[in-house]
Structure formats: structure tokens, C-alpha cells
Amino acid sequence: MIRHLVLFKLNEGVERDDPRVVAGVAAFRALPEQIEELRSWECAWNITDRPIAYDFAINSAVEDTGALQRYLEHPAHQAGVALWREFATWVIADYEF
Template sequence: MIRHLVLFKLNEGVSRDEERVRASVRATMELKGRIPELEFWECAWNITDRPIAYDFAINSAVADTDALKRYIEHPAHQAAVARWREFATWVIADYEF
């Protein structure tokens, strides 16, 4: 199994309450039902307020590197990424477990 972690940081001046942000969160939450490779999926807003904290997190898992590649290339994933790209930056980590 491969764990796929993503941490999003909203750009300066961008609020969680903006419609484009809310729409991106909805699209992200819906990926679980749309991409068969996802064996585990959870995502949520960060609940702490610390200078080093990111704003939104995804914790997911896929079976193997082929499944990860299919997930990354899936049109629904690409559409969600395009939304976030408008107002946030992110970091990822993929590891086997």
C-alpha cells in the first residue's frame, strides 16, 4: 500500500469562506466516490492555528505505484488540482506502508 498525503496552504488573502475555496473542498471530498483506485480517503480543514500549520489536509491510500499513477492522472483528480492551483500551494508525501 502507498499512503498519499497532501497539505494545502491558502495563498495570502484567501479565506476558507470564499466560494471558490468551498467548491474546491467539495470537489476534493467527492474524489473518493469517483476514483476507484482510492482505498482510503479522508480530508479536512486544519483545526489549529499555528504559524507552521497548513490549512487543509488529504490522507489517502492506494494499492501500489500503478494505482497512484492512475489516481494522479484521473480527470477528476486533475480537475480538483486545477481548482486548488488558483489560490493555494501544497506539499505531498507518498510512502509505502
Template sequence: MIRHLVLFKLNEGVRRDEPRVEAGVRAFQELGGVIPELTFWECAWNISDRPIAYDFAINSAVEDLDALKRYVEHPAHQAAAGQWREFATWVVADYEF
């Protein structure tokens, strides 16, 4: 199994309650039921207010590297990530467990 973690940081001046951000959150929330390669899916706003904290997180899992590739290339994932490119940056970690 591979754990796929993504941490998002909203760009300067972007607020969580903006319509484009809310649409981006909905797009990610829906992925768990859309992409068959995902064996585990959760995403949520970070509740920490520490200065080094990121704003939003995805915690997911897939069976193997081939499934991860299919997930990343899936049109629904590409569309959701495309929305976030407009207002955030992110870091990714993938590891076997």
C-alpha cells in the same frame, strides 16, 4: 499499500469561506467515491492555528505505484487540483506502509 498525503496552504488573503475555496473543498470531498484506485480517502480543514500549520489536508491510500499514477492522472483529480492551483500551494508525501 501507499499512503498519499497532501497539505495545502491558502495563498495570502484567501479565506476558507470564499466560493471558489468551498467549491475546491467539495471537489476533493467527492473524489473518494469517484476514483476506484482509492482504498482510503479523507480530507478536512486543519484545526491547528500554529503559524507553521497548513490549512487543509488529504490523507489517502492506494494499492501500489501504478494505482497512484492512475489516481494522479484521473480527470476528476486533475480537475480538483486545478481548482486549488488558483488559490493555494501544497506539499505531497507518498510512502509505503
């Protein structure tokens, strides 16, 4: 199995209630119903307020590198990524477990 972690930081001046952000969150929350490669899926807002904290996180799992690639290339995932590019930056980690 491969764990796919993503941490998002909203751009300066962008708030959680911004309509673009609301649409981006909705797009990511809908992915488990659209992408069969996902074996587990969690996404949520950070609940702490620390200077080094990121704002939003995705914690997901897929079977193998092929499934990860199919997930990354899936049109629904790409559409969500395109939304988030407008208002956030992110870091990722993919590891086997």
C-alpha cells in the same frame, strides 16, 4: 499500500469561505466516489492555529504505484487540482506502508 499525503496552504488573503475554496473542497470530497483506486480517503480543515500549520489536508491510500499514477491522472483529480491551483500551494509525501 501507498499513503498519499497532501498539505495545502491557502494563499495570502484567501479565506475558507471564498467560493473558489468551497468548490475546491467539494471537488476533493467527491473523489472517493469517482476514483476506484482509492482504498482510503480523508480530507479536512486543520483545527489548530499555529504559524507553521497548513490549512487543509488529504490523507489517502492506494494499492501500489500503478494505482497512485491512475489516481493522479484521473480527470476528477486533475479537475480538483486545477481549482486548488487558483488559491493555494501544497506539499506532498507518498510512502509505502
